[in-house]
Amino acid sequence: MEEATATTAVEDGAPVAVNLARRLPPELLSDVFLAVPSGASYKFRPIVPIRISSVCRYWRDIALNTGALWSTITFFDTPSFHIAELFLSRSPHRALDVVLFGGWNDGAWPMTKAADIVLPALPRWRTLTVDSRNRVQVFEVLSLIMHRCQLEPAMRPRLRDLTFVAVGTSMCAIAQVQPCMDMLKPDSLSFCGVLPHRAISFGRHARHLSLHCLTNGAGRPRMGHLQSILQSCTRLESLTLSHVLRSGGGWRPERVVLPALKEFTLRGGSSTCAACILRAVDAPSLHSFAIRTDIRVIVDPLQSFLERHGTSIRELRISKIYLDTADCFQALPNLDVFGLVGSSSVGTSLKGMVSYLTKPNAAPLRFSTIEIATTTISTGGIESLKTLVEQIPIRSLSVRAQSRYAESKIRRSDESWFRERVEVKAWVFRCEETDPRARCFEKFVPGVHSPYSLPSTAVT
Template identity: 30%
Template sequence: MVELEKIEQRMMRARRELLGLRNSSLHLVPANKLLPEILSYIFLLGVEQAEYDLDMAESDSEMCRRWRTIAINTATLWTHIDFSDHPPHNLTRLFLARSKGAILGVNLTLTDIDDLESEAHITEGMDILGEHVSKIGSLTVDAATDMQLDLLLTAFLQRCEPQPGTHDQTRAALRKLKLVDVSGSGYALTPNISRERLPFVFQTLRGLDDVTLEGTSLPWHSPAFEGLKRLHLVGLGTDALPFEDEFVNIIQNCPLLEKLKLEEAGLTLENSSDIVKMRRQTHPIDLHRLDSLHLSTLSWNEMEFILHLINAPNLKSLWIDTPTESVNPDGTIVDEGQEIEGLPRDEHVLKTVAVFINRSQADTFESSSLHTLHIESFDTTITADDDTNPHLMEVLKAVPNLNTLELCEIAVGDVVLESLSAVTPTPSVPGSPSKPPSKAPSMSTSISSIVSEQIPSPSIYPPPTSFAQYEFDEDDDDDEDWADEDTMEVDHDSSTPHQDHIPSPRPKKIIPICPSLQVLKLELIHDITREALRC
């Protein structure tokens, strides 16, 4: 019996040795042939896919000796700090040690901690970060109340101030700041910061590239809003909004701005009712690097002010969503039911969008570079006599290089859809049949996919996935009858009808628009017909 146990132990040791030899073999394990730099990159991709789960980074260092060595020496693998482990936060301390000199991304969530525990928790976190504060490049604070947010941000800024007996400030590498106040109270820093501390606070906030404020705000005159590349404001209360001159100063101080996103967070206008005076007094600011502009759920005059203020000749993506009424500070609606320069409110905003796109290209003498356009929740109407949305048509005419168009909850009309799917026939040699090539894409448009959500009943035929994909329907069973198939009328010279046939009514003129369109997404569109979606 003893001998049998010894044999089993020897067999287990042999298996472990064989496993170790196999894992270290270049022939049996091809992954071992990969360079350390490639393995490091693979580890980083895995951690990003796992949304920086601490366990994922740890597992990379527990596979085999070689992988462990590479993982431990990859400092950027250990730079995401979120204090998700329990006190005394040994795993967080391990990550900080392995991050070495790499720039850190710190995420602090205080939404599940009551106010009485917040201060002790924040102090503990700042003590752990300690000497690493100068390496923090990205800071995200997600708090349940403005008190928690203020405590955390104040504690961080205090760590960046000169300590007693020293003259050097701990200069943070902070480039990205995201502050979230779930309660939406309004301010991330209390107004009672001493005048002595204020210069150090502002110095720490200087040099940011990316700022996101959700339900909270910073002093709008602070250096946090200078030289930004990305600015995202979400859900700001009326009292927390920047005034008109403060917003203009922010745009002027960020000439390198690349992305501007405002969701339920606009500005307080000096004159919210006189749109003509606003246009006359607004001097456009050129933002040559702005490639993405997102305006969602702002009052219509705030939207129009921003569109008049900004020139963006290299804009690639434009999102315009849900213009709302203009509301006074006391809650009364300024423009309830009234027209703006003879147009309903939302149609006037559409007209301003078209002017914005055309004006931004006026100095370049080139067509718009806009590739993606999203328009949502516009209250526009279409009459039975004129089945079109003229202001939407003007917007689409201004974007000939558009690749993706998303329309949601807006009256479109058959004319717009027919123009989007209009095709230009290929010239044929006189005297020869001009049969379309098999499965050939349209000459003027090649929309490859349509995502159609919640299309109303009755169902539309042909299905939207075939919309404007081919110039003609292909009939594999009877190629000789191709000329009898129904095709959409397009703007071209019609041939003289045969004398034995009664002349048909002259087809209406359709102007092709957006010839580069590849993706069309329609959602909650209730005013289209099957004829408009036919190839």
């Protein structure tokens, strides 16, 4: 972006060039630059470095002096270690998000060399993501980290999140993964690719657990394996299961009691496994529940789950509501936030909710907030949403869609209609997925099911 100028006039009539770029204060530009790489969620930072070029000197100076912009130290299939050193020098005293990925080809570059570069900044590590496909390399890296923490206890970071990608299921994986977890004591643990070994203990430190893209891959983990893991997570406050096992039996008729669980997200994967999880999980403190899967085939276990937790649930986000499944609202007397997420059939769900309100003896809908995050929404869906706003005591509304439903004049008119009646927190169209970790790239990489398994030819 080149420097933008505009021509104006002063009292004596002489033209003056005004630098429009400099009208934005540095603190505002810093916030803009930070918002671009992080998307809509503070939890995510890009896996590739940000390269800033062809901008005016004023903007460039602000970017270079915004330390948080350079706080993601990434090694991803590149021998250019000087880039990481440059990022470290531009983010002094900042908390760091460290991503250690080996090359896609064996022997491409030593991961231990990458670790050596960032180890001096170990106390500043906020998150650590480790590529675990090459166990020899990952064990060497974890050994280096643990050795440094043992030699200098004051160097041990206060990790917000520790992520292992494509962790194997054999016993040899335990040798370093468990000691590393015990040493670093992360607040949150994430496993992407396959299930961790059942011998790993999750109940000691982590309060948040995410299991992404679980497959029947190496070691062929079964649903009973997943059940054993969940039964050991008695201290969890939040749990995310994304693309859980698509096949495999062995789920025992036992309850999985999670007394401290407040947030639970279940997304994609096997309907059979999802039904087993819904029947088994008992979370008396559950506050927020999100489910994004084929709702119609798990109606009964979903209804049972909501009835068991209905008095505690305040937030429900679901991919689709049918007329015959809208009765679930009767089990949620204290619901405050209702969301429709992910589905392209939001209009059908909204229409079903409107029809539900006309049913005899239908329970009144009392939630105060509606959140919609979808791929598409139709004009009919917007009209159904207007009907809901008129019939339910809604206070706030958020609508985000990846495509536009009508021309801009109609969208502005609809937005004005809603703003006259409720607080509109978001009215955004043509938006993209805010967190790539919510996506599944299995269709691009045969045989691999992990949100981090990008094809080598992908443009990021």
